[in-house]
Amino acid sequence: MFHAFLIKYGEIGIKGKNRYLFEDALVAQIRHALKQVEGEFRVTKEQGRIYAEARGDYDYDEAVEALRRVFGIVGICPVVILEDQGFDSLAKSVVSYLKERYGEDCGKTFKVHAKRARKTYPMASMEMNAELGGRILDAFPQMKVDVHEPELMLHIEVREKIYLYSDVIPGLGGMPIGTNGKSMLLLSGGIDSPVAGYMVAKRGVKIDAVYFHAPPYTSERAKQKVVDLAEKVSRFTGPIYLYVVNFTDIQLYIYEKCPHDELTIIMRRYMMRIAERIAEKTGCLGLITGESIGQVASQTVPSLAATNEVCTMPVFRPLIAFDKEDIVTIAKQIDTYETSIQPFEDCCTIFVAKHPVTKPNIHVIKRSELKLAEKIDEMVDKAIETAELIVAG
Amino acid sequence: MEIYLDNSATTRCYESAAKLMYELMTEHYGNTSSMHQRGVEAERYRREAAKRIARSMKVEEKEICFTSGGTESDNLALLGCARANRRAGKHLITTSFEHAAILNTMKELEEEGFRVTYLPVDERGIVRLSDLEEALCDDTILVSVMYVNNEIGSVQPIQEIGELLKKQNHKILFHVDAVQAYGKFRIYPKKLGIDLMSVSSHKIHGPKGVGFLYVDSGVKIQPILFGGGQQRDLRSGTENVPGVAAMAEAVKEIYTGFEEKTERLYSLREYFIQEIKQIEGTVVNGPQGREGAPHIVSVSFAGVRSEVLLHALEDKGIYVSAGSACSSNHPAPSRTLQAIGVKKELLESTLRFSFCEFTTKEELDYTLAALRELLPVLRRFTRR
Numbered sequence: 122m123f124h125a126f127l128i129k130y131g132e133i134g135i136k137g138k139n140r141y142l143f144e145d146a147l148v149a150q151i152r153h154a155l156k157q158v159e160g161e162f163r164v165t166k167e168q169g170r171i172y173a174e175a176r177g178d179y180d181y182d183e184a185v186e187a188l189r190r191v192f193g194i195v196g197i198c199p200v201v202i203l204e205d206q207g208f209d210s211l212a213k214s215v216v217s218y219l220k221e222r223y224g225e226d227c228g229k230t231f232k233v234h235a236k237r238a239r240k241t242y243p244m245a246s247m248e249m250n251a252e253l254g255g256r257i258l259d260a261f262p263q264m265k266v267d268v269h270e271p272e273l274m275l276h277i278e279v280r281e282k283i284y285l286y287s288d289v290i291p292g293l294g295g296m297p298i299g300t301n302g303k304s305m306l307l308l309s310g311g312i313d314s315p316v317a318g319y320m321v322a323k324r325g326v327k328i329d330a331v332y333f334h335a336p337p338y339t340s341e342r343a344k345q346k347v348v349d350l351a352e353k354v355s356r357f358t359g360p361i362y363l364y365v366v367n368f369t370d371i372q373l374y375i376y377e378k379c380p381h382d383e384l385t386i387i388m389r390r391y392m393m394r395i396a397e398r399i400a401e402k403t404g405c406l407g408l409i410t411g412e413s414i415g416q417v418a419s420q421t422v423p424s425l426a427a428t429n430e431v432c433t434m435p436v437f438r439p440l441i442a443f444d445k446e447d448i449v450t451i452a453k454q455i456d457t458y459e460t461s462i463q464p465f466e467d468c469c470t471i472f473v474a475k476h477p478v479t480k481p482n483i484h485v486i487k488r489s490e491l492k493l494a495e496k497i498d499e500m501v502d503k504a505i506e507t508a509e510l511i512v513a514g
Numbered sequence: 515m516e517i518y519l520d521n522s523a524t525t526r527c528y529e530s531a532a533k534l535m536y537e538l539m540t541e542h543y544g545n546t547s548s549m550h551q552r553g554v555e556a557e558r559y560r561r562e563a564a565k566r567i568a569r570s571m572k573v574e575e576k577e578i579c580f581t582s583g584g585t586e587s588d589n590l591a592l593l594g595c596a597r598a599n600r601r602a603g604k605h606l607i608t609t610s611f612e613h614a615a616i617l618n619t620m621k622e623l624e625e626e627g628f629r630v631t632y633l634p635v636d637e638r639g640i641v642r643l644s645d646l647e648e649a650l651c652d653d654t655i656l657v658s659v660m661y662v663n664n665e666i667g668s669v670q671p672i673q674e675i676g677e678l679l680k681k682q683n684h685k686i687l688f689h690v691d692a693v694q695a696y697g698k699f700r701i702y703p704k705k706l707g708i709d710l711m712s713v714s715s716h717k718i719h720g721p722k723g724v725g726f727l728y729v730d731s732g733v734k735i736q737p738i739l740f741g742g743g744q745q746r747d748l749r750s751g752t753e754n755v756p757g758v759a760a761m762a763e764a765v766k767e768i769y770t771g772f773e774e775k776t777e778r779l780y781s782l783r784e785y786f787i788q789e790i791k792q793i794e795g796t797v798v799n800g801p802q803g804r805e806g807a808p809h810i811v812s813v814s815f816a817g818v819r820s821e822v823l824l825h826a827l828e829d830k831g832i833y834v835s836a837g838s839a840c841s842s843n844h845p846a847p848s849r850t851l852q853a854i855g856v857k858k859e860l861l862e863s864t865l866r867f868s869f870c871e872f873t874t875k876e877e878l879d880y881t882l883a884a885l886r887e888l889l890p891v892l893r894r895f896t897r898r
Contacts, residue, residue: 336825336829337822337823337824337825337826337828337829338822338825339825340821340825341825373895376895377894377895472895
């Protein structure tokens with residue numbers, strides 16, 4: 122029934138002179154999303170709107186699904202495109218469209234909103250509104266006009282051809298990927314970090330990711346789980362470059378040298394350091410974590426402060442004030458939850474002390490880290506050099 | 515170097531079986547139900563397979579029902595018999611440490627209104643006859659007991675159970691899950707009083723996705739799959755002739771030179787147990803002598819988590835399993851190990867080594883050396 126989609130976008134519209142950059146990014150993201158869909162599409166930007174027009178047959182449901190995963194889209198309007206064969210023919214088409222879309226006995230209140238991009242069309246917009254409204258009332262005795270709050274807004278756009286649409290399928294909102302630089306996500310196998318990545322990406326940030334792998338303490342399956350999660354997130358963000366860092370030696374070294382109740386904090390400080398170094402190399406401008414205040418011992422405010430202290434890059438923590446349930450809700454929406462709850466240990470849990478510090482003193486921690494001085498720099502360098510790159514999505 | 519010591523999870527397919535399967539898939543690919551030459555030829559392969567398998571157990575060819583494997587065989591035996599005999603009674607008996615294919619099917623039958631008694635096992639991992647005798651009721655219609663436990667290799671008193679059941683005043687069907695036993699023991703159902711027996715092909719170096727259920731000709735059973743009425747209406751679905759023929763080939767192979775192979779396996783196992791006990795902080799669970807199965811050794815390693823040790827061994831090319839492979843979809847402390855009284859702190863420190871006829875002493879020595887090297891290192895780094 123529908124031949125094209127009119128894409129509505131929100132925040133982009135207000136970005137002043139940079140607007141075209143945002144629109145171009147959105148067009149690129151839409152093209153990328155539709156590439157996965159059965160069918161061929163032409164995506165064009167014209168006069169402040171974006172159209173995705175199907176060339177021939179395509180899978181409608183798949184196309185809508187794909188568009189609903191593109192950040193920056195506020196609404197998706199499925200459009201019927203008609204050849205201009207005179208007003209009478211248009212009116213008939215409008216009636217049969219409404220019948221097909223809403224049923225013969227449709228009783229909605231409505232408004233017709235005609236607009237002419239092609240000003241040579243023989244009727245004025247107001248005239249079209251009135252005339253089409255009359256024809257609709259004739260065909261649907263139960264429909265009523267309501268110009269203030271119509272249940273059904275019928276848009277008619279006269280261009281080379283005539284575009285007809287009345288539905289708006291809500292999109293994700295946010296901003297198109299690639300309009301806000303790139304950041305490095307610390308991706309574990311848990312519920313939080315994929316959600317954090319998703320949320321920051323939604324603001325237009327391209328995502329790279331780093332995962333800390335500790336064989337034989339963590340299994341190949343734990344790593345596969347993280348790759349699977351990155352793939353799930355990439356359905357929204359486009360391909361994710363995932364750096365898998367072998368963290369075993371560093372972890373064991375910390376374990377041998379430092380007090381056990383400080384293990385997790387020191388370990389996380391090294392994770393941040395390594396993530397930041399890789400981020401610098403790949404052109405990221407920030408780090409992203411799934412931390413949330415008070416969730417575990419390493420995420421109390423003093424612990425977060427101690428972890429944060431090693432980085433100079435900004436660390437984005439979109440979940441910082443979220444309750445677990447709210448995080449789970451989003452994880453379910455983006456379909457990462459089922460994967461996240463698979464029971465494989467990650468390197469944060471294997472050596473965790475029975476009673477880790479919850480109020481680390483930064484000076485104490487720094488003093489403990491001095492005990493690592495002999496080998497740690499070399500180990501960090503090696504971990505970064507030997508990181509494995511996996512492209513997810 | 516690759517050392518595969520997870521043969522209770524699955525085995526490498528015999529080359530002869532794989533070759534035969536390929537041949538049947540690409541050359542003799544007929545449907546046994548077709549009337550033309552290709553169909554007749556396929557039917558011949560199927561019958562040959564059924565005959566060979568039947569002969570290995572001294573039963574009739576028509577008493578073999580081919581299935582998709584152990585799980586389906588267990589399902590068919592329990593659901594098929596319980597439903598077909600529900601007028602005779604609604605009580606079923608099994609043990610608490612059966613494979614999930616039995617336990618979850620029993621749960622399903624409970625939903626359908628059957629009562630199920632789950633017998634405990636003693637500290638050796640063996641069902642007590644007295645418990646069974648006590649559980650028997652006038653309306654007991656079916657008893658299902660596994661032959662060899664998949665986690666610790668304990669062997670159940672099948673013959674005694676068979677005899678006990680035959681002594682009862684009314685007919686009680688006896689099903690045996692022999693997935694870990696067939697190919698390791700010579701099993702003659704008619705002598706043991708077994709009415710139904712489940713076997714899986716991939717545990718005896720045959721292909722995956724195929725198995726069979728032995729059904730004594732006197733057993734009342736109804737199908738659980740409906741369709742074209744193949745296999746005398748008991749199991750509809752186009753017969754997997756390549757799989758079935760390859761399984762029969764594996765049966766032939768595994769029972770060739772059987773006595774020597776078994777003897778060899780037992781002495782390898784004894785050697786392995788003796789050596790592993792020398793390593794500090796190890797406990798061998800379950801039977802250690804010839805009263806157990808020849809191919810399974812369960813060992814607990816104090817102070818090391820099984821998953822970690824498993825991956826450390828994997829790093830050296832040694833493949834073993836933690837607990838039993840089938841339960842890794844739902845990790846939880848093993849009920850079998852709990853049942854035989856393994857200490858709580860050892861439950862998650864237990865590995866299963868399972869051998870096959872290709873296992874060599876050199877491989878075991880390499881494994882033992884790896885354990886001696888890894889354990890002290892891994893024990894240094896544990897949760898404190």
